Amino acid sequence: MEQKRIQELGDELYQAMLALEAVDPLTGRGEDISINDAYHISLRMLERRLAAGASVVGKKIGVTSKAVQNMLNVHQPDFGYLTDDMVFNSGEVVPISDRLIVPRAEGEIAFIQKKDLIGPGVTNADVLAATECMMPCFEIVDSRIRDWKIAIQDTIADNASCGLFVLGDQAVSPRKVDLVTCGMVVEKNGAVLSAGAGAAALGSPVNCVTWLANTLGEFGIPLKAGEVILSGSLVPLEPVKPGDYMRVDIGGIGSASVRFA
Numbered sequence: 620m621e622q623k624r625i626q627e628l629g630d631e632l633y634q635a636m637l638a639l640e641a642v643d644p645l646t647g648r649g650e651d652i653s654i655n656d657a658y659h660i661s662l663r664m665l666e667r668r669l670a671a672g673a674s675v676v677g678k679k680i681g682v683t684s685k686a687v688q689n690m691l692n693v694h695q696p697d698f699g700y701l702t703d704d705m706v707f708n709s710g711e712v713v714p715i716s717d718r719l720i721v722p723r724a725e726g727e728i729a730f731i732q733k734k735d736l737i738g739p740g741v742t743n744a745d746v747l748a749a750t751e752c753m754m755p756c757f758e759i760v761d762s763r764i765r766d767w768k769i770a771i772q773d774t775i776a777d778n779a780s781c782g783l784f785v786l787g788d789q790a791v792s793p794r795k796v797d798l799v800t801c802g803m804v805v806e807k808n809g810a811v812l813s814a815g816a817g818a819a820a821l822g823s824p825v826n827c828v829t830w831l832a833n834t835l836g837e838f839g840i841p842l843k844a845g846e847v848i849l850s851g852s853l854v855p856l857e858p859v860k861p862g863d864y865m866r867v868d869i870g871g872i873g874s875a876s877v878r879f880a
Contacts, residue, residue, distance in 0.1 A: 620650070620651070620652060620653070620656040620659075624650075625656060625659045625660050625663055626663050628645055628660045628663070628776065629659075629660045629661070629662070629663025629664045629666070629667065629776075630663065630664075630667065632660070632664045632763050632776060632777055632778075633663075633664045633667040633668065635720075635763040636664075636763055639718075639719070639720050640720070641720050641721070641762065641763055641764060641765040641766070642763060642764065642765060643764075643765055644764050644765065644768050644769065644770070644773050645657075645660070645764070645772065645773050645776055646770040646772050646773050647768075652772045652776070653772070654771065654772060654775060656772070656776075657771075657772040657773075657775035657776040658775055658776075658838070660775075660776035661699065661700075661775055661776050661777070661778050661779070664776075664777075664778055665700050665702075665778065668702055669702075673702040673703060673704050674702060674703050675700055675701065675702055675846075676701050676702060676703050676705075676706060676846060676847055677700075677701035677846040677847030677848055677849070678698055678699070678700055678701060678831060678835070678842065678846065678848055678849070679698060679699050679700075679701055679758065679779055679781055679784075679848070679849035679851075680696055680697075680698055680779075680820075680827045680828070680830065680831045680848075680849065680850055680851045681696060681697045681698065681699060681760075681774065681779035681780060681781070681851065696821070696827070696830060696831075696834075696851070697771065697774055697775045697779045698775075698779055698831055698834060698835065699775075699778040699779030699780070699781040700778060700781070701781065701784065701846075701847055701849065705781070705782070705783045705784055706783075706784055706785075706786065706847070707783060707784070707785045707786075707877070708785070708786060708788065709755075709785060709786060709787045709788045709874075709875040709876055709877070710788075710876055710877075710878075711785065711877065711878075712877075712878045712879070712880045713759065713783055713785065713877050713878070713879050713880065714880050715759065715782075715783070715859065715860075715861065715879045715880070716861050716880065718782070718783060719759065719761040719782045719783065720761055720762065720763065721761060721762055721766075721767065721858075722759050722760070722761050722782055722783075722858070722859050722879075723759070723760050723761075723856040723857055723858050723859065724757050724758070724759050724760075724856070724857050724859045724865055724877070725757065725758050725760065725852035725854060725855075725856050725857070726755070726756075726757060726803050726805045726813075726815070726852065726853060726854050726867035726869070727755075727756050727757070727758050727824075727849050727850060727851060727852055727853065728753050728754075728755065728756070728798070728817070728824045728850050728853075728869060728872065729753060729754045729755070729756040729784075729786060729787075729847050729848065729849055729850070730746075730750050730753055730793070730824070730828055730847075730848040730850055731750065731751045731752050731753070731754065731790070731845075731846075731847060731848075732749055732750065732751060732842050732843060732844050732845060732846045732847075732848065733749060733750065733751035733844055733845075734748075734749050734844045735749075735841045735842065735843050735844055736749040736832050736841060736842040737832065737835070737836050737839075737840070737841035737842070738832045738833030738834070738835065738836025738837070739833050739836045739837070740833070740836075741829055741832040741833050741836070742829065743823075743825045743826065743829050745829075745832075746825055746828045746829050746832065747793050747794065747825065749842070750793045750828075752790035752791060752792060752793070753790065753791055753792075753793050753796070753872055754786050754787045754789065754790050754872070754873070754875075755786075755787035755789065755867055755868070755869045755872050755873045755874055755875040756784055756785055756786050756787060756849065756867075756875055757784060757785040757865065757867060757875055757877050758781070758782075758783075758784045758849050758852070759782045759783045759784065759785070759859065759877075760780045760781060760782050760856065761780060761781070761782030761783075762774070762777060762780050763777050764777055784847075784849060785875055785876075785877045786847070786875065787867075787872075787873050787874055787875030788873070788875070789872065789873030789874070790873075791871065791872050791873070793825070795871065796870075796871040796872055797817070797871070798817040798823050798824050798825055799816070799817050799818045799822070799823045800816055800817060800818070801816065801817045801869060801870045801871050801872065802814065802815070802816050802869070802870045803815045803816065803817075803853045803854060803867060803868070803869045803870075804867070804868045805854050805857070805865065805866070805867050806865065806866045806867075806868075807857060807859075807863060807864070807865050808863060808864055808865075809864070812854075812857060812865075813854040813855055813857070814854065815852075815853035815854040816853065817853065819852075819853040819854070820850060820851040820852065820853055821851070824850035824851065824853075825850075827850040827851045828842075828848055828850055831848065859879050860879065861879050861880050862879065862880070863878070863879045864876070864877070864878045864879075865877050865878075865879075
């Protein structure tokens, strides 16, 4: 795909995010968009955000669990960028009506980097050695693509359908938790909504971060010290609306809560 067209599509998605108005799927327009093209469209969208004053604070892995893959009919992981204007703290009110189009929340484990990590050749042991701590979190995903009708190229181009995220107020060492068997319970408005385990995300959240480090390495992009890495959902996506309250508890790690407005 020509660079001019990549910029046009990235600009279109950026404007859709600002206007809170979804656009037709990029893959339904009769154009041949490769996965590599889609990542460059995403980078153009990020360029526009950075030019407007945002700064990168981390990365996210998307579409890691079978539950989410089946829900979206997208059957491989992808990645996107986290910026400082996306982050909220546990217990805060998140203004989804002012910021997102069709939000859905998912419980995840966030990894906080203590040193740079760049692929290829990154192993799980490398990831654990580079991790300062882990925190429970919510990612509130969104789609600038109309009605969530996305192919893998659409969600990649749309910054891996990232919206906002909420970090818990507890942090633990990754060596103190069995990340394969650790359990997650998500509540919505006081009722248990879903449950999952670390193995739901590519066998372990560590596998997800390793995949991300090696995939980003192909683009010459590191995971940087101090960055937040969202390692992928362990449970299905849940549509949310103003007034909803959600809480996630992760065995051995802690909890996070969020109220939507």
